[in-house]
Amino acid sequence: MSPKKTIIALAFCLFCVLAARAGRVDTAKTFTITNALGSNMVVQQNKTLRIWGTAPAGHIIGVSTDWGKKAEATTGTDGKWLAQIKVPAAKRGDFSKHIISIVHKQTSGSPNRSFIDVKEEIKFTNILIGDVWFASGQSNMEMRMATVPGWGTGVKDFEKELPLAKYPNIRLFKSDMGIEFTPQDTVKGAKWEECNPKTAAGFSGVAYYFGRELYNKLQIPIGLVAQAIPATAAQNFTDINILLADSALNKKYVYPYAKALDSIKAKNDKATTLASLNYPGLVYNKMIYPFQHLSIKGFIWYQGESNNIDSTLYTRLCTAMLQGWRKDFNQGELPFYFVQMTPYKWGKDDPTANWYAKFREAQEEMLKVKNTGMAVTMDIGEPDNIHPLNKKDVGIRLAKIALGKTYNEDLVYAGPQYKKFKVEGDLVTVQFEKGSTAGGLKTIDGQSPKHFYLAGEDKKFYKADAKIAGNEVVLTSAQVPKPVAVRYAFTNYPLTNLANSEGLPAVPFRTDDWTN
Template identity: 25%
Template structure:
């Protein structure tokens, strides 16, 4: 989004929010809403200045008058879990809100792993979608919007949806499984308000008031709300070339495009799918690579609708069958699942072509993912050898000569998912009058580049949200990052491990709980399929913090240690009914170092409710780590309730 567009939208928004001519309600107070039970509620909206408003609920009238800016509000006394009800609002116009329930409402926020809908994971959760029949579990997805100027009054859209059949597809998968677990225990309506954005940084969700201790961040906020500064920054960035001029894609400029089934390929080479081209002889290439292969389609599949699974592709792709474009994605993370119309597949040979664009790192088809074409009864495996040819090579990027000068600072670029307060202003601030049972937070991947600051930001986020929602002790439940990327077989340094450690340290936030997910990730996917386990583990924490159930809701968390010679005896919180190795093998993934911080693998054994760790190679241990890697090989230390221990690092 361009800067001048944001400036214009901001100006228009200020005009619309300050010029109400009739009663308007916040988006969340709409048909199908779930309101928080057992607490005083604020019902609010806007009208003409000084306009008289009558609010009717359960046969009782409440009267008030809008202030000089058009704002009005009612205080509704606590309501038990119940419904459905109708609310009416009457002034110069009349609004009715129907099918309102009172239950427990949870604010769900973070980045893409909170965003990810059941629809994206509909293969593994096909039965969940088919059998969903929970009219009292409802989900409201806040539209993705930004605002650099300050808090908005109104959301830009959104509706309440019920967890019934196909309507459950847009639900956050993590939030849905959390809600389902809670609902099946208490049968109380559960509302899920989902304010999450893929790729977002934690700073974007913190209100400006939370950054009082961060003068550098405050400076950025002030700059971002200055239209002249943004215009200047935009102009400087336009002058800064992202890369040298790029040649055209040869696959698109010839007389026949390379996806044309009548195109005759010459000098194409063999390559395997799945796999990265960097691992198959195409070194140091950022650019466009075309893949081509002919498949013989059996008669039973001809004229039938079909689906194609192309795993994941780094980075962007366009997929063609017989010259017809079947689908495309513009970045690497979505799973490629494309529908094939009934008129595309023909009898005999069919030409499949994939145009892959890679901007950095390894390009190609991610291993250990599904690659096949299928109809209801037939399947064709797409793995194996294809032909390829490079259509375009991207020239290396060059730094702007202006920013290379010692007396010139590097030009910063706006990150619309990471600028301080930019998402809070647009996606949370408009409903701070709404009441919630608790907060579910799943975020951190976008902050792994600088993990040392994360624990401070977590405290700032929790404190500031509790302040703006006027709920100083609201439960704050968050997910620790899963395992991801290549497996580590030797002790290693890791930004992901440091971020997890920052999340562990954030347990000092009052009335908080962390869900450990070190066993739920996938080495080749930052968005693992297993959202159910994350949601259900969050539900365990919710049952403890929000519903005061007496249960074990966490795996072992480091508590204290004692050093005797070269052996360290470690005590843990949340041991439940005992400690165990999940696979029955020796406890693994512990590493020890001396003053030199050269870590070596250590031995570990359970003795009662403690763990003894040592290495004969380190006689004077000074540091100890557990599961300290992007993707530790076998973190098998659990409690007997089946919950994994959190990774940690301790200076002895």
């Protein structure tokens, strides 16, 4: 990085630090518990429950549970404390309610702490032991079950679905949306709630359907944390230090906004300016970092609209984001299941337009990262709606991935995945990975498979006629007598119909690495 760029980047970081100092709360005189925890929550089974907050330095925090575990923590000189409690395994069909007691104690300061004054006690009640999933992303993940006047349209069939959302053993949590200059230790405007028609109405549709499917199949309590915000890019959800450490990501995502810092200061209009710019790390500071001590089962992620022209760097960016999250949460290689973007009208009438296809290809590259999975949605896009209303299938497909990969359930959780092709004269036979076709291929509308293309040595693609032959697809094109390359659904708007016997759509692919 050039000296000028380094100075600008450092100036941006310094501004963030100064902003944090200006707004810092003096925790030395305050006993608090993070708002990420509370009554009605689900605690993650088979892991350590971490409870954290603030108190005067040296004060003792005692934690006890009705499942027989106790712990103590001493507040550090920074005014922070963290207690850890072992949580037992959840049992299928066990929805017992538990209590956690947190006691703030003040000691005499003697070495043996013989004189202890109990200052206050807080109890968390109606606690369940199960699995907690963390849902994040931009508007398609944030999209709420019900229509919110002045905000957005509800998901498909929400009028029929919401009255059925009576699941007291599914618990929901979401906090205020927004940004912060520095990482926060707690969240605002949030509390854990039981899932019912009222609470589900304002909750993420994708997360709700995901959690409901897990609950119905596993019969254990499910906790859902939804931290999504519209019109945001992946760099917003990424720790800025991770971006700064990667020269390519720094140049693309940090430097341009650091350069704008002087303008922000000159206008003294921070709020308005920040609202219109995708500043790196600021959503992470407010909506991801505060949960770093929360024990969870895994992540689900639905994002990409704001990065759709970043195909060359998106895999690198998203991988960096995930690595940062896994490091923060410190629970190993947590599962990360994400949604591939649906078709949208960009280049709808141009069969050669494929920049959005390349972005979806970049998303698929994330599957090379350990413990990831991708829900394909090529069959449920809407040409004039970048926020397709069918969130039920999206949530269920994510849940199928989790059931198959995380819970080791015996089910088909992904659609047909390309394996190889062979050429015999002008015929091309496409083969798919074993098991991905389930009981065989089909089309969801009963017509011939759509959006297959063939090209010869001239690298010009032409639409192919496609026929299903068992677990394979046979292709021909009169314009391509000697085919050398195949593409499937590799255009900007290919609303597909090819699926396996379970109704899961085939994954887009191309066999070439050509530029166009």
